[in-house]
Structures are given as C-alpha cells and as structure tokens.
Amino acid sequence: MTSPQNEKYSVFQQILLFLAAYSSSFVGNTQLLAAIVNFKGYVGVIDAVSAKKQPKASKPQTTMKTAARKSVVSQLEAACLLALEWAKTQGNVQLIKDFTINDSSFKGKINAMLILANYTYGVLNTNKVAIIAATSVTALQLTAISDEIALLQTLQKAPTAARSSQKTVTSLYKPAFVNATAGKDTLVNLIKGAYTIGPNANLQLVTDLENALVFSGNVHHTILKAIFYITGTTTAIEGATLTITELLRVGTSNILGVAQIAEFKPGTYHVTFVAPGYVTQTQIINIPLAAKVDVTVEMVAV
Numbered sequence: 259m260t261s262p263q264n265e266k267y268s269v270f271q272q273i274l275l276f277l278a279a280y281s282s283s284f285v286g287n288t289q290l291l292a293a294i295v296n297f298k299g300y301v302g303v304i305d306a307v308s309a310k311k312q313p314k315a316s317k318p319q320t321t322m323k324t325a326a327r328k329s330v331v332s333q334l335e336a337a338c339l340l341a342l343e344w345a346k347t348q349g350n351v352q353l354i355k356d357f358t359i360n361d362s363s364f365k366g367k368i369n370a371m372l373i374l375a376n377y378t379y380g381v382l383n384t385n386k387v388a389i390i391a392a393t394s395v396t397a398l399q400l401t402a403i404s405d406e407i408a409l410l411q412t413l414q415k416a417p418t419a420a421r422s423s424q425k426t427v428t429s430l431y432k433p434a435f436v437n438a439t440a441g442k443d444t445l446v447n448l449i450k451g452a453y454t455i456g457p458n459a460n461l462q463l464v465t466d467l468e469n470a471l472v473f474s475g476n477v478h479h480t481i482l483k484a485i486f487y488i489t490g491t492t493t494a495i496e497g498a499t500l501t502i503t504e505l506l507r508v509g510t511s512n513i514l515g516v517a518q519i520a521e522f523k524p525g526t527y528h529v530t531f532v533a534p535g536y537v538t539q540t541q542i543i544n545i546p547l548a549a550k551v552d553v554t555v556e557m558v559a560v
Contacts, residue, residue: 263435265473270301270438273445276470280463283453290448297445300438307430323368323413330375330406331364337382337403340393347392356381368414375407446471454506461501461508465519468507472521481550482543483518486511486533489556498533498557503540524549531555 277284277294284290338357345353359378364371382389382400389395449467453460482502486495494515501508502519504527509517511533524547531539536557545551 263431266435266439267304269471269473270304270442272470273442273467274298274301276466277445279466283458283460283463287448287452290445290452293441293444293448297438297441300434300441303434304431304438307434323410326406326410326413327364327368327371330403330410331361331371333399333403333406334364334375334378334382335360337395337399338378340395341382341385341389344389344392353381353385368410372407372411372414375410379403379407442471461506462510464506465508469521480522480524480545480548481518481520482509482522482529482545482553483516483550484509484511484531484553484555486515486517486531486555486557488536489558495533495536495557498531498536498555501530501532503528503530529553531557533557535560 277297284294338359342354342357345357356378359374364374379400382395382403386395386397386400390397446467450464452458453463482500484498484500486498487493488495494511494513496511496513496515498511498515498517499508500511500517500519502522504525505522507519507522509519511517522545524545526542526544529541529543531541536559539555539557541553543551543553
C-alpha cells in the first residue's frame with residue numbers, strides 16, 4: 259500500500275471497531291445493516307489483496323545467488339587461463355583477447371556480468387574440441403560452467419518476476435479502495451441520517467463516528483477537555499456532557515469528571531456544559547489548530 263492507502267486503511271479499521279462497539283444500536287436498521295455487510299466485504303477485499311503480496315527475496319535466495327556468481331566467475335577464470343595459452347599457440351588475437359579475463363572483469367551489475375559470462379562460455383564452447391584436446395579443460399568442466407550460469411540466470415530472474423507480480427497485485431488495491439471508500443461514505447450518510455436527530459438520536463454515537471473517521475496516526479489533535487466538579491469542592495461529576503453546539507459534537511464525563519472531544523476543525527464555538535441536577539452553562543471558546551484546551555467547570559446545583 260502507498261502511504262495514503264495505509265492511512266485510509268487505518269481509518270477503515272477504526273470504523274470497524276466503531277461498528278462493533280455500537281452493533282446493538284443498529285439492530286432493526288435493515289438499510290444500515292446491509293451497508294455494514296457491504297463495507298466489511300470491501301475491507302475484506304483489501305485484506306485479500308494484501309495476502310497476495312509476495313515478500314522480497316529471502317536471505318537464502320540472496321546467498322545462493324552470491325555463491326552462484328562466485329562459482330561462475332572462478333570456473334570461467336580457471337578454464338580461460340588454460341584456453342588462453344592454447345589461443346597463444348594458435349596466434350589467434352581475438353581468442354587471446356576473449357580468454358584474457360580475471361575476477362575484476364566480472365565486477366559490476368549482475369546483468370552485465372551475465373552477458374560477459376555467457377559470451378565467454380560461448381567462445382569456450384565453440385572451440386571446445388580443440389581446447390579439450392590441447393589442455394586439461396574437460397567437457398564436464400564446461401558443462402558445470404553452463405549449469406552454473408543457468409542457475410545464476412534463474413536466481414536473477416526470480417526477483418524480477420516477483421516485482422512484476424507485486425506490481426500486478428498493487429494495481430488491485432485501487433478498485434478495492436474505491437469500493438471501500440464508497441462503502442464508508444454510505445455508512446456515514448446512513449448513520450448520521452438516523453442518529454443525529456429524531457427518535458433514535460444519539461449524539462455520542464455520532465461523535466464517536468466522527469472520531470473514527472479521522473486518521474489517528476502521527477497527527478497533532480485539536481482537543482477540548484472539560485473537568486466537571488461540584489462548585490466549591492473537588493467532587494467530580496460523572497455523566498455530565500460537553501457539547502460543541504455548532505458541530506453537534508458531544509463528550510460525556512467519566513468517573514473522574516473528565517469529558518473531551520477530539521479531532522475537529524479549529525475555531526470559535528458555543529460550548530454547553532450540562533449535568534442532571536445542575537445549572538446548565540454555556541461559554542464561547544476559541545480552539546486553535548492542533549491545540550489542547552482544558553476547561554474546569556464548576557456546576558451549581560439547581
């Protein structure tokens with residue numbers, strides 16, 4: 259996956275966690291339940307594509323290629339030392355040039371090395387009858403060189419084939435992400451339509467959905483946090499609500515009296531603080547980008 263795709267996939271996973279947390283709230287909503295099934299299926303397709311990804315060349319394969327390359331060079335060098343002396347007796351300038359090789363002749367990239375190795379072996383093989391007759395080079399030795407070159411070529415092609423396969427698999431991500439994104443958008447519309455207002459309104463559910471839609475990795479969050487106390491004491495109030503009116507975002511205080519809302523556009527908002535049995539309060543608060551704003555709220559009993 260690309261970095262943008264990784265971020266989208268992380269959001270998809272956050273949405274799946276959200277759906278699991280609120281599964282009981284969706285019972286009976288046939289349209290939404292069908293959309294949830296579709297979305298899970300789309301994410302499953304992405305997982306299936308990821309499963310097809312092949313790992314890079316393993317250490318054993320890399321070790322084999324290194325050993326094969328070394329073997330090809332050493333065997334060619336040994337054979338050419340003998341063939342060179344035969345070529346000198348023949349006074350063949352081209353053969354003398356072809357057989358004048360050493361380890362440094364094969365330095366550099368593997369493809370260039372293979373071209374030279376194949377060429378040199380071809381010259382040896384073309385003149386093998388005369389070389390075998392005049393030197394200690396054997397047919398078995400030449401066959402071994404041919405086999406080592408073939409092995410090295412196979413090992414070199416394997417990563418290329420893997421990269422080609424990877425490229426094909428990577429291209430499958432695009433339609434998978436298009437479908438999953440469309441499925442996500444459908445979920446958002448159905449959930450907000452059903453739970454923002456009306457008999458099933460659940461602002462906490464909608465708030466948690468909004469939070470799930472924001473990539474949570476490596477980002478600085480805009481956060482509004484409130485701590486609710488009974489006025490004049492340090493007694494925390496559990497179950498109080500913090501609401502950003504313009505955004506319809508809600509946070510509910512925990513046993514420590516802490517409520518917070520994260521991941522929203524910075525700006526100046528009307529913020530309402532409500533607790534059963536206490537006087538409701540409203541403040542106008544400015545929340546800068548990527549800032550964490552803490553508010554202490556002392557609630558007065560009705």
